[in-house]
Amino acid sequence: MNDFSAAPVAQDHPASIADLVARRYRNGGTLLPDIAAPAIETILSHRSIRRYLLEPLAPGVLELLAAAAQSAPTTSNLQAYSIVAVEDPVRKARLAELAAPNRHILTAPLLLLFVADLARMRSITKATNRAGDGLDYVESFLVAAIDAALAAEATIIAAESIGLGTCLIGGMRNYPAEVAAEVGLPPEAVVVFGLTVGVPDLTAGEDIKPRLPQSIVLHRERYAPAPATELGAYNATLRTFQTEQNMPLIDWTEQVGNRIGTAAALKGRDTLAETLRGLGFGLK
Numbered sequence: 001m002n003d004f005s006a007a008p009v010a011q012d013h014p015a016s017i018a019d020l021v022a023r024r025y026r027n028g029g030t031l032l033p034d035i036a037a038p039a040i041e042t043i044l045s046h047r048s049i050r051r052y053l054l055e056p057l058a059p060g061v062l063e064l065l066a067a068a069a070q071s072a073p074t075t076s077n078l079q080a081y082s083i084v085a086v087e088d089p090v091r092k093a094r095l096a097e098l099a100a101p102n103r104h105i106l107t108a109p110l111l112l113l114f115v116a117d118l119a120r121m122r123s124i125t126k127a128t129n130r131a132g133d134g135l136d137y138v139e140s141f142l143v144a145a146i147d148a149a150l151a152a153e154a155t156i157i158a159a160e161s162i163g164l165g166t167c168l169i170g171g172m173r174n175y176p177a178e179v180a181a182e183v184g185l186p187p188e189a190v191v192v193f194g195l196t197v198g199v200p201d202l203t204a205g206e207d208i209k210p211r212l213p214q215s216i217v218l219h220r221e222r223y224a225p226a227p228a229t230e231l232g233a234y235n236a237t238l239r240t241f242q243t244e245q246n247m248p249l250i251d252w253t254e255q256v257g258n259r260i261g262t263a264a265a266l267k268g269r270d271t272l273a274e275t276l277r278g279l280g281f282g283l284k
Helices: 017-025 036-044 061-069 088-100 119-127 137-162 176-182 228-244 254-260 269-278
Strands: 079-087 109-115 165-169 189-198
Touching: 017 036, 036 061, 036 109, 036 137, 061 079, 061 137, 088 109, 088 119, 109 137, 137 165, 137 189, 137 269, 176 189, 176 269, 228 254
Parallel strands: none
Antiparallel strands: 079 109, 109 189, 165 189
């Protein structure tokens, strides 16, 4: 299971792209081209994995995933991100506490921290006698965060294509200054999220989570508000999934409201702009 030829996480799923799309939306009426595309099958089979087998990753896997990450698109080839690989159990435990309640950080053999990194470009501008004023604006931070996100998605696809499981950890933004200190980041660098990587425990039965129907997300030519009936239908679909997975039952619309309804619901991230300035970002 640990070598580069390992079967993908979705090995127990139907191979047909049409079947995988049907599982993603819980419908059977989507018209799709009749093609075979392993990369698309891997993407459509994605599910967050929070239970891992106690198996180390094979030698070279980290470097392979880094190569996949660096193959992602990047704004103007600035490559404004870095990746910190954390394997030390003690450091992972400290990071797990900062990102609580993401306890699966402890069992995953690898935690990747994706860093919005303007520090490298700052040093380059100084070395080339440039002012680097452009780094002081929100645009530059946005570029770095987007570059990090694109690199992470490429990493996820690569990991899952060789049989590994992953889960993004947004909780790394709960205490960004403390996380930065833990891994020794310089000014103008911050972890925007983490990614656990490991051999999935498939006995946990984690299934493909249904997404919003395309009628809500996909707009043609001009934006159109989501019909209330479509949102209601998605609430019902997600409740079916929650029942199957023995999860607490809650409508998606209610979950959205709970997650962003108050500043307190942001779990400390309501002060993120102030924290980022404290870490050296200009954000003009």
